[in-house]
Amino acid sequence: MKKRVAILISGRGSNMEALIKAAQNDDYPAKIVLVISNKDSATGLEIAEKYGINTKIVLRKNFTSDLDFDDHLSNILSQLQVDIICTAGYMKILTKKFVGEWMNKIINIHPSLLPSYKGLNTHRRALQDGASITGCTTHIVSAELDSGPIIMQESVLIEKDDDEDTLAEKVLKLEHRIFPESLQKIASGKLIIKDNIVLEN
Numbered sequence: 453m454k455k456r457v458a459i460l461i462s463g464r465g466s467n468m469e470a471l472i473k474a475a476q477n478d479d480y481p482a483k484i485v486l487v488i489s490n491k492d493s494a495t496g497l498e499i500a501e502k503y504g505i506n507t508k509i510v511l512r513k514n515f516t517s518d519l520d521f522d523d524h525l526s527n528i529l530s531q532l533q534v535d536i537i538c539t540a541g542y543m544k545i546l547t548k549k550f551v552g553e554w555m556n557k558i559i560n561i562h563p564s565l566l567p568s569y570k571g572l573n574t575h576r577r578a579l580q581d582g583a584s585i586t587g588c589t590t591h592i593v594s595a596e597l598d599s600g601p602i603i604m605q606e607s608v609l610i611e612k613d614d615d616e617d618t619l620a621e622k623v624l625k626l627e628h629r630i631f632p633e634s635l636q637k638i639a640s641g642k643l644i645i646k647d648n649i650v651l652e653n
């Protein structure tokens with residue numbers, strides 16, 4: 453049976469689209485059942501709707517705390533019997549409680565070779581440091597920001613004439629490849645998480 457997947461977004465949604473496209477394949481082990489955005493301006497919402505995926509907007513301003521906000525998300529996801537959550541450019545930090553409730557079930561994509569460059573402006577910081585290589589990482593989400601067992605990483609060389617935009621573009625191409633592949637490996641059970649490590653099953 454296909455795993456039921458929800459995607460959390462905050463903006464453009466290009467990684468979300470890569471996941472939706474992959475999931476259109478009959479052999480893909482996951483079905484995208486919902487896209488939730490915490491921003492009503494997220495252009496990814498229109499893309500999801502174009503593919504016929506249900507969407508929901510949940511705004512922080514309608515809740516008294518991050519805990520209440522995440523409890524609401526958790527209820528929506530439980531009601532839909534979601535098995536796996538993908539955070540795809542979701543720029544709100546998840547509460548420890550939420551991460552605990554969905555332990556080993558949240559997959560994030562981050563535009564750096566973690567543990568390097570956690571947080572924001574990853575490409576700018578890599579360029580400022582004169583790094584010669586960067587890339588992207590998919591990982592299981594643990595309570596600490598941009599941390600947790602790594603599923604896949606893909607790297608790219610930083611060239612002399614690269615700027616933040618060219619680097620972001622190069623890395624994004626890799627993101628669109630490894631995110632669907634990572635979800636496939638987890639949803640199919642090819643990879644499992646044991647003792648905080650991702651292992652071949």
Ligand code: GAR
Nearest residue numbers: 463464465466467540541561562563
């Ligand atoms: C992507 O590059 C993603 O890796 C990054 O935001 C971008 C979202 O683009 N995520 C983070 O920085 C989270 N720490 P998208 O909306 O087109 O997928």
